Amino acid sequence: MRVKRQKKNRRTVRFFTVCFGFRQPYKVLCDGTFVHHLVTNEITPADTAISELLGGPVKLFTTRCVLAELEKLGKDFAESLEAAKMLSTATCEHEEAKAADECLSEVIGSKNSEHFFLGTQDADFRKKLQQEAIVPLVFGLRKTLLIDQPSDFQRQIANSSEKKRLNMTEREKKMLDKQTARILASNKEEGTDEYEQWERPRVVSTNGLDVKDRAQFKRKRAKGPNPLSCMKKKDKNNTSKPSRQEEKKEDTKKRTRKRSKKEKSGPERSE
Template sequence: MRLKRQKRVRKSLRIYITCFGFRKPFKVLCDGTFVHHLLVNRIVPADDALANLLGASVKLFTTRCVLAELKRLGQSYSQSLDAANNLMIARCEHEKLKAADACIAEVIGETNPEHFFVATQDGDLRKKFQEIHGVPIIFALRNALFLEPISASLRQHAKTLDEEHSHMSELEQNMLKKRVQRIKEELGDQDLPEQPVKKKLEGKNGMWVKDRVRFKRKKAKGPNPLSCKKKKKPENKNPGPTKKREDGNENATRSRSRERRRSRGHTQSAQAEN
């Protein structure tokens, strides 16, 4: 199950990175409910747990309104307040303090220009951000962290964005026409074709993102040379010519040479005895 969850998270992150411009290190905007849940279930340190979920380094943020809300909740949330004070503060434009959910909704806006991941345990806030494209939501169940799965409407929106990026804009078409006209004037060639160049980077699902990581297939290799027997040297089937006597009797020459060797050995032994 953990492996399947990691695959779903990586697939969702590819869409957020390619279609909505998210970059590493990822920025996570936490509310008070999420910080309190992490402390109660001992999911610490929080940045390491979120980094393991997203597979990259993270920066944790909160807002002044979230800190004020934790302070109003009293002594039971004092540890959560101390932990939230260690996070970086995301700037909220309103002058007066608001409720935590309203403050986070204002920081995110309609397009999420700062590319925040929203970490919350508030069900109403999660439903609200599910309707806004380009806002990934992180939540926790007991001692495990999850990334909200991508909805069908978000997939369709990402597909339309990819189709828009695959075609040239009017500005790019005008620039191309001017460049072609300039080349015609320089070369004096009036027969150059005027065809708009289209970017065509499509994958399996109509998107230019690769659906799967493609690994190189391993080719068959030869045997291990250390485990192979050494090749035997071929026997010489055609030995060199033998010396022959003038009469052509080979056997006579061999027997005579043997007799000579024996006689030499015999004479040497006899001299040694004398």
């Protein structure tokens, strides 16, 4: 089960990195409830535990409004207040102190340009952010840390942004129109040679835009065979000298001597 949980968490982190440009080191914005959960369950050091969850180095942040809220809660949250003061503070633009959830929602915004992860234990606040903002949410369950899966709202924004990247903008369309008109005008002025006559690419109008459906390139012509890979032709009336193998065969034929039957039987004796 632990391996499956890690795969899900890494998959959600990959979704936000690919679709929305989250990069390492990951910035995690913590509220008072999340810091208190880390302290009471002794999840220390917090940065190493969160880095293991996200699969990369992290930087922990909080706001002045969160610190002010922890101070109001009294002695029961004294340890969590000290732990929150150890974190770096993210700047909130409002002058007067606000509620922690309002402050954090203003810092994140709808587009989350600073690419913050948010750590909170408030379930209602998490549901609200999933329907309004592009922010991955981290929460604790006893001594384990988890990430909420991307919501339908966040997936729709990812799909729409991907479609925008694939389609051309009006400026790009105008630039492409000018470039195609320039290429067509240059082709008319230059003309074609006798040896380079090839069919001009057709211009097809798609969505009011003239685009060439074929690439403009020179046609490859057939070439002769490689002379190094071809064997030499044999002449019919070949008067050249015989090869060495033929000469050796002739020499062996000349050197062989046939012995007569008398020589084999030996010299005849005289009576």
